[in-house]
Amino acid sequence: MTPKEILIQTLKHQETEQVAWVPFAGVHAGRLLGYTATEVLQDEEKLFQSLMEVNKLYKPSGQPVIFDLQVEAECLGCDLVWADNAPPSVSEHPLEGEEELITPCYCTIPTKESGRIPMILNVMKRMKEKVGKTTALYGLICGPFTLATHLRGNDIFMDMYDDEEAVEEFLTYCGAVAMKMADYYIEAGMDVIAVVDPLISQISSDHFKQFMSEPFSKLFAYIREKGAYSSFFVCGDATRNIEVMCKTNPDSISIDENVDLLAAKAITDKYNVAIGGNIPLTTIMLHGSQQDNMKFAVDLLDKIKNKKNLILAPGCDMPYEVPVENTIGIVQAIRETGSVREMLKNYVAQDDAIEVELPDYEHLEKPLVEVFTLDSATCAACTYMMGAANEAKKIFGEAIDMVEYKYTKKENIARCKKMGVPNLPSMYINGELKFRSLVPSKEELEEALRSVM
Incomplete structure (x- = not known):
């Protein structure tokens, strides 16, 4: 069974012979070949080469082609600030400061020729041709709420109290953008569309049900109708929203270290939704040793008795500087769990014991x-x-x-x-x-x- 078949079988909610592995190597992919984040997110050849290196070194079941939640925002008029070791961030929000949130004046949908979309689609097609038979490819799109926040800024949080109808209309528009991006990526050969919406962790479950349930349900139904699998990707402490997320009917959910994976899996199993996560990005992947990474993966696998519907993955986009050997250690722990468990049975992680002084x-x-x-x-x-x-x-x-x-x-x-x-x-x-x-x-x-x- 190929790594891709393991992931697809997981997303079909079937038993697998091994746990699926999806390294979310976004800008970290560029580091493998010495490219900056800015280079790898703007240059087709550098992005393609870096992704092929990820595929060779990390032997993934599934692999994202690009991890940048600002692609759609950039197409829609948001100014970005670029960095050498991180994805860009939104610096200017076109609708921020406007007294009212009015959707009709801002209803452009990105085309295949907008912004960096042509470059991304080309890389997707090239990756599909090179590794598409053995690796499931992920197309990551910006979720409706995070896109709404990119466009409106922090004002969107008050809008949810002051102008509920306008927010509902605006999220319908942002959902339409997400559907169109899903169209482009599925046509380019993506097997999984991951709707990445980190700001879902920043709202209550009541606000989720009021504003998010309908656009997300429609989006996941649309992705399924188009013949692809879906992932609802959220960062931060989304614990309170795991159940309402499941009710939007994605094929899988991805969480980070802020969420207790065992407790979350008990909920996702109830709805027969696969769950991915949640290797800590900094304490383990970035600052830990190779043994720390191997031990975390083995211990996590040992804790989860029912491995059906399980995908092992970093909690979010891997930090740029993650040591290559740490990720390779995770691969070994997944593929040779028994021997790695035996190898590390007496291993105790070192405590850096850094002293910090708190303010008075x-x-x-x-x-x-x-x-x-x-x-x-x-x-x-x-x-x-x-x-x-x-x-x-x-x-x-x-x-x-x-x-x-x-x-x-x-x-x-x-x-x-x-x-x-x-x-x-x-x-x-x-x-x-x-x-x-x-x-x-x-x-x-x-x-x-x-x-x-």
Whole structure:
């Protein structure tokens, strides 16, 4: 059985002889050949070469062609900021600051000739020809809610309270964009369409049912009708939304380390939905040793007794600097679980024991806003949590202090542990957790700050 057949069988909810493996190597693919993130996301030949290297080294069951949630946003007028070691981020939101959210004035749908879409489609076709028989190819599209946020900015969170009808109409439009992108990618040979919507973790299940259930249900039904499989990809602490996500009827769900995989699988099994995840991106893949990665994979497989409907994968887009040997170690753990288990039976991970000093929260001169993120440059949910903090800083100026702690740095991992940060992103004010995996509206954050001033 080929690696692709293992994944397809998993998505068909059948028993498999081995667990499917999908390394979400986005910009990390470029690092394998010495290309920057900007190069690999803009140059067809460099992207193709990098993907072939991923395929050779990491022996995937499934593989994304590009991991960039800004492709559609760029086509629709969002300005991007590019980086050498991360995907671009949206810097300007065309509809931000508008008094009302009005969809009809902004109803362009990207074409096959828009932005970087022609380059992406060419690479998809080339990958299909080269590895399509042995590897299932993933086409990743920006989910409706994250696209809506790219276009509207943080204003979308208040719109859900102030103008429900306009939000519903706007999400219908964003769903139509997603359907058209799915069309293009399926036509180019993609086996799986992953609808990547990290900001789903930043809303309540009630808001999901009110605004998201219909557009996502229609989108997954459309993908199935077109003959492809689907994945509902969410980052952050989406625990409260796993069940409502299942009810939109995707073939699979992908989660990150913020979600308890065993608890989530109990829910997805109830709905016969496959689940993928959730190897930690930073503590294990980026900063761990090869043995740490092998042990995590083996321990996870040992914990999950019912491996039907299971896909092993990183929690999200792999960090650019992940050591190659770490990912290769995971491959070995999946393919030779018994021998790796025996090899590591006496292995104990080293404790870096980094000491960090916390602020004296009782004697601060002015309010301190601390935003704990995976990395606001690469994680969309973190971007908008940090965006809310930045807006507050503009309003309050020197009257408050603000800092971001990125989980990609070892000392910040230690800080998170010492603070007891439950999930990323989270926002603390004067050492107290105020917003946990929920992007605050401008009014909510202002009120929280005024209460401590």
